Amino acid sequence: MIGNLRLAVVLIVLLMATLILMPVQILAVATGFPDPRAIPQFWHRLALRCLGLRIRLRGKLRKTRPLMIAANHVSWADIVVLGALVPASFIAKSDIAEWPLIGILAKLQRSIFVERTERRKAAAQAAQIAQRLQNEDVMVLFAEGTTGDGSSLLPFKSTLFEAPRMVLGEEVESILVQPVSIIYTRMHGIVMSRSERIAASWIGDTDLLPHLLRLLREGGADVEVSFGEPIRFDRQMSRKVVAKKVQDNVAAMMAVSLRDPL
Template sequence: MIAHLRLILAAAGFALITIILLPVQLLFVKTGWSLQKKLPVLFHKVVRHLLGIRIHVHGKMAQNRPLLLAANHSSWADIVVLSAIAEVSFIAKSQVATWPLFGLFAKLQRSVFVEREKRGKTHDQASEIATRLADGDVMVLFAEGTTSDGNRILPFKTSLFGAAQVAIRETSVETVTIQPVAIAYTRVHGLPMGRFHRPIIAWPGDVELGPSLIGMLKEGAYDVDVRFGEPVVIDSKSDRKALARLMEEKVRAMMQRSLQDRD
């Protein structure tokens, strides 16, 4: 009974905040007003409260620009968590653009949609990301290329790390800062989540969004660690494959620190 009441209240709150802010953000994006970067932060702060997510931030997001954040990805809630912390945009798979409502949200947050399986488009996609980086937008790359079960880090894909070097080659910037970010869901109702309960919030690729969303809304009261690691500054001579491996190692180490409940 309590779970269903929580679901109804959260859904009603989500509908209300969407009705109020979505048309406003649509106007901001169409007019190019600078508030288009700030409004998603407000929206996601409200949504994370509705979901019952408590965020624990360790470290700070780098101040250098251009800045690319290389993060792990285990849940659709990662979007809410990162967006509630800072003004960011996401590099998302092309299918997201077609999702009902959530695709519109992604577009209004000025996401860049990529087709990872079409290698012939890699350069054009990297160029779009590079332009956004050079313009000062903080872009989030979920470097695993898919969602995990929340207990481990999958191998980082190397292709879109090349966008950072494209920004150096094709724009006026001389360096790009890459910062590793680890997102780890650690507790539910104040109790350690553990491997058994982490699927409550994890969203592996074969699980439909609807049931995952409803299940999470019913449960409520989650704790998540977000760790910002030591940033790395790259230039035109940097090796993107070595960079991807380094980011993977850093994110894995930070995630394990959170899962083992160490500050």
């Protein structure tokens, strides 16, 4: 009963906030005023509270621009978590653009939609990301290409790491790629077991709606976000080398969060 009441209140609050903020964000995207990065961050911070997610931080976001963030991916909630912390746009799978409401919100956050299986489109997609990086937009890449089980890391796909390389030129000698790890550590203050983290994650083709409704009903999850030391990507480095360095850093930060959560 309490869970259903909480679900109803959260949905009403988020719906009202979305309806109020959406026309303002449409104006911001069209004109640049107000800052189109600010309103989505406000919405994510509100959603974070509504979902009952508590963030525990390690490290800091690097302020230098251009900057790309490369993170592991556990759940759709990762977008709310990182969106609340960073005024960023996301690199998302192309099918998300067609999802009801979520697709509209993703477009209003100026997400870039990519088709990871279409290799012939990779260069054009990387160039689109590079242009946004040149405009000093922080871009978030979930480099595994899918969601994991919350305890282990899948190999990072290097294709879209070509985007920061495209930014390099006479005026830009290097660009930073900051590793970020996301681990859901506690539920209602109790440290999660591996099986509980798997249950809390949103893996592959799992239906979104039941997972969303369960988190809305329960709330009370702690998520640990670790900002690692940025990798400096210059002309002497290949995208595969950078992807591997970032992957190793994310794996190390995940191990710390799993072994000794804040």
